[in-house]
Amino acid sequence: MSSNKMKMVIAIVRDLDEDEILKALLEEEFRVTRIASSGGFFRRGNATLMIGVDELKVDQVIQIIRERCAPTLDLAVKHATVFVLDIDRFEQV
Numbered sequence: 633m634s635s636n637k638m639k640m641v642i643a644i645v646r647d648l649d650e651d652e653i654l655k656a657l658l659e660e661e662f663r664v665t666r667i668a669s670s671g672g673f674f675r676r677g678n679a680t681l682m683i684g685v686d687e688l689k690v691d692q693v694i695q696i697i698r699e700r701c702a703p704t705l706d707l708a709v710k711h712a713t714v715f716v717l718d719i720d721r722f723e724q725v
Contacts, residue, residue: 637687638719643697644669645712647677652700657683662693690716 645653650666657664667680683693694714701711 638722639685639687639690640715640717640719641681641683641685641690641693642715642717643681643683643693643712644678644714645681645697645701647679649701649711650679650681652702653681653697656696656700657681657693660692660696662689662696684719684722 643653654664654666662683662685665682667682669678669680685693694716697712697714704711
């Protein structure tokens with residue numbers, strides 16, 4: 633474990649984009665926990681991805697998510713909502 637702070641990236645992505653994002657994150661050896669979710673005005677299906685990363689890798693994770701979201705002509709459609717949280721403690725048991 634490095635001396636850098638750990639961050640939790642929580643990304644809520646459209647079902648349409650989920651497979652490509654997961655594949656790309658796993659190819660870069662990020663560990664991802666996926667939770668099925670729904671929300672928004674139309675209650676469309678989403679996936680919530682939780683990715684624990686070193687703070688130096690946060691931008692890389694966000695870039696992967698950004699690049700793997702399918703384009704759409706509807707400007708009202710949000711491709712992903714991303715939260716980055718500080719992690720005080722991280723353990724795997």
